[in-house]
Amino acid sequence: MDRFRVWAICVTLVAAPVAAWPAAKGDAEKGKEVFQQCGVCHNADSEDKKMGPGLKGLFKKDKLSNGKKPTEPNIRTKIDEGGNGMPAYKDMLGDSEKDDLIAYLKTL
Numbered sequence: 001m002d003r004f005r006v007w008a009i010c011v012t013l014v015a016a017p018v019a020a021w022p023a024a025k026g027d028a029e030k031g032k033e034v035f036q037q038c039g040v041c042h043n044a045d046s047e048d049k050k051m052g053p054g055l056k057g058l059f060k061k062d063k064l065s066n067g068k069k070p071t072e073p074n075i076r077t078k079i080d081e082g083g084n085g086m087p088a089y090k091d092m093l094g095d096s097e098k099d100d101l102i103a104y105l106k107t108l
C-alpha cells in the first residue's frame with residue numbers, strides 16, 4: 001500500500017462517524033427557532049424563572065422540578081405532556097422538531 005492509500009483510509013475512518021452524526025440527532029440551529037415559542041415562558045440564557053423555570057444548564061441540573069433526573073426521555077416526556085402550567089406539545093410539534101429542540105436545549 002502506498003502512503004496515499006493509507007492516508008485515504010484513515011481519513012475515511014475518521015470522517016464517517018462525524019458525517020453520520022447530524023442525521024441521527026437533532027439540529028440545534030433549527031431547535032433554536034422551534035424554541036421561540038417556548039421563550040415566552042422560559043429563559044434560555046439564565047436559570048431565572050419566567051412563567052416556567054429558566055432552562056440554562058437544563059441537562060446539568062440535579063433534578064427537574066418534578067423530581068426526575070434531567071435525562072433526554074424525561075425531558076421529552078415533560079415537553080410531550082406538559083402539566084403545572086406547561087402546555088403539552090405532543091401533537092403540536094413533529095418528532096424531528098422535538099429532536100432539534102432537544103439538541104438545542106443541550107447547548108444551553
Ligand code: HEC
Pocket residue numbers: 034035037038039040041042051052053055058063064065066075078079083084085086087089101
Ligand atoms: C405557557 C407557558 C409555557 C410554555 C409556552 C412552555 N413552557 Fe415549559 N414549563 C412551563 C411551566 C410553568 C413549567 C413548570 C412546570 C412544573 O413545575 O412542573 C415548565 C417546565 C418545563 C420543563 C421542565 C423544567 C424543570 O426544570 O423542571 C421543560 C424542560 C420545559 N418546560 C420545556 C419547554 C419547552 C421546550 C417549551 C417549548 C416547546 C416549553 N417548555 C413551553 C411553562 C411553559
